[in-house]
Amino acid sequence: MKISILNGPNLNLLGTREPSIYGHQTLSDIEAMVAAHAPGHEIEFFQTNREGELVDAIQGAAREADALILNAAAYTHTSIAIHDSLKAASLPKVEVHLSNPAAREAFRHHSYVSPVVDVVIAGAGPVGYCLAVDAVLALAERRAA
Numbered sequence: 210m211k212i213s214i215l216n217g218p219n220l221n222l223l224g225t226r227e228p229s230i231y232g233h234q235t236l237s238d239i240e241a242m243v244a245a246h247a248p249g250h251e252i253e254f255f256q257t258n259r260e261g262e263l264v265d266a267i268q269g270a271a272r273e274a275d276a277l278i279l280n281a282a283a284y285t286h287t288s289i290a291i292h293d294s295l296k297a298a299s300l301p302k303v304e305v306h307l308s309n310p311a312a313r314e315a316f317r318h319h320s321y322v323s324p325v326v327d328v329v330i331a332g333a334g335p336v337g338y339c340l341a342v343d344a345v346l347a348l349a350e351r352r353a354a
């Protein structure tokens with residue numbers, strides 16, 4: 210199965226960015242952990258700080274991947290463009306966050322992503338990405354049944 214994992218702004222700084230919230234693992238560490246968690250599956254990891262590039266990547270995943278995992282980071286709370294591109298993508302979709310935005314500042318409480326995905330995973334830290342992979346595998350099995 211081909212799983213596209215897309216990451217939004219400032220997630221390239223993981224490891225040094227607010228470690229009390231996001232931990233000490235880098236995005237590369239998380240990528241390696243996910244690859245080890247899902248042997249036999251093709252995992253594509255991507256990060257961008259640009260909203261339009263995330264839209265392009267969501268459209269690309271819809272064309273070429275079997276499932277999509279997205280941490281849209283701050284764009285979660287602002288981007289109608291990302292909402293619309295997810296709505297147009299019919300593959301299994303999981304929203305993931307390292308922290309639990311619902312337990313943080315009020316401006317993080319609204320997600321434009323949550324209404325247009327199948328599953329939301331938040332607050333589990335880096336292992337949330339592995340849980341997201343488990344979720345897309347379960348969703349794909351359910352769709353095939």
Ligand code: DQA
Nearest residue numbers: 280282283306307308310317
């Ligand atoms: C985040 C939560 C967002 O509110 C924040 O803007 C991020 C990271 C998370 O993974 O916890 O950049 O998506």
